[in-house]
Amino acid sequence: MVTPLNFYTSIKLPEYVGRKAGTVEELLEGIRAVDGSCIFHHTYHFLYQTQYALAQPKSDFAYWVDVILHDFELAERLSAVNPVEFSTIRALRERLVGVMEEHLRANDCRARAPGNMDFYFIRANSVVVRTPYSACDLPSFRECLKKLSIGSLYHHLFESRMKPGIKANDFSDWLSDQLGLASLAEQIARLDPFLFTLEEIRGRILGMMPPAA
């Protein structure tokens, strides 16, 4: 008996937490101190918000260090931290902190953001909404996939990786556990939002599936 896959979408509302940074050191202190929702906003959500432009820094942190502080080496290194490789915000935060500490040890980072160009720490508040879509087999999964919003795709493919008990993502886990399609599940799990836009990812998943009968 297959447990149906219910589709959700997540909508986010940013909240200013009253903390800002003007230097690399202050940014590091902030990254250490803010709650996980802030790290999530500046990494995952940044990627989602600007996913149409692939050749760009991959987080708010990297973008700010690049464009405002002109610390190109640190920007490159922060850009290389791919949020979707981490299964917890804790691990992602530790990597960001590690990269910045190492850079601060080796470099004299005195640059201060000019004017009102400080980095403002924002928390992501997500509201998850059930859509009317639900799949019980591969054909219905395919049909739902065509109709889902970008926010919904993002939620199931990337945000879901942080849910307790999730092995890869919502889609891969369901295809593998419920339909026994381990190979398709594995291919979907390897899709990287650093390399493709979410529309491209939708097209690729549709392309991976056997054609409709």
Add this chain to the structure above:
Amino acid sequence: MEHTLADYAPIVGMEAIQEIRFRAEKLEGIRLRHVNSTSVGGGVAEILNRLVPLMRETGIDASWEVIRGGEAFFEVTKAMHNALQGKSIELSEEMKRTYLAAQEENMRRIPLDGDVNFIHDPQPAGLLSPSTRGGAKWVWRCHIDLSNPNMQFWDFLRAYVSGYDAAVFSSPKFAKDTGTRSFIIPPSIDPLSDKNRELDAEQVRRVLEKHGIDPSRPVLTQVSRFDLFKDPFGVLEAYRRIRKEYDVQLVLAGGEATDDPEGASVLSRLCAEAVSDPDIHVLCLPATAHLEINALQRGSTIVLQKSIKEGFGLTVTEALWKGKPVIAGAVGGITLQVKHRITGILVNSVDGVVHYTKVLLNHPEFAETLGRNGREHVRQNFLLTRHLRDYLVLVVLARTGAGGIIPLDDAIGAIDAREAV
């Protein structure tokens, strides 16, 4: 003209419209009361005029009330508006009394019976009191830049604002510690309005030619009030330096400045500068010239917004939406919209404008990429439908106190709340 949600589907996608409808389903019948200080003119009235009917279409019982007050009250609130944005003004006891008397009068007149009451800007902020609070959630929507306020006025206002359940700012840069949660909801543009809707090439050409602009040669345009903060003389200097090597034209288009002595003086100085150069077009247009502004932006090769101080910068949003490469000052809300070298170009000097204008004139493919990214950035983040969606989410958050997902250090928390919201 009033539009329905379905009218926006070809622009933002049916999925985005569905997302709004799914969200609104759980809010059907909820009473939302918006209160502001004017029903016409100004960005707040413009946005409420469009948002409230869309909210109603989703099944929400949304309404909009305007506070009343005498001349003395509006003089106080004008002073308050300027002081909260940094102007040095003394707050007298008489001003406080005038402000509070108008609040009392409006409390009696306006039905503040919403499940959620949205109070816009400082003018009606004092409507929240123990007698009006009821069981409603109260949201203070601040549309102005509070980053550097006159503290006398801010302390007075903060006493009221801190009692709200949430505050909303257009950018974190404009936020101030309100003593309550501060959400960020940027403003938006309406892609179906006369100022932003698609125009055909013929309409654009006609407007350019009407103003003596040659559509076959590059056009640099800045659309803004004739205000020194928009640095029109910096734009003029940049144009003159570029003009030495490139056959460009300059358009400086803005509104009439009848009630603004400084604006009138800036305009007359610019007109004097334009006399000796037929390729400088200083256009003073009526406030209703939306289609003309639309055509001027669409007919431009590059759009400039060389502000040295800026609010959110909706003229930048408009230009980005039209797929234009934009060169803009790295100030205010512009930095939320223009991601340097991705959705446009950020500059800090006349030199920057000159350099990047030459780059874009010589590399039209780069200009096109910026324009394409800019339009997509606006499509995803700064259109009316996103604004509506954010308000719906805010209503949920104001009523429940938390989102359905709270990313924690080790996992997503409160995931089971998904059904609850």
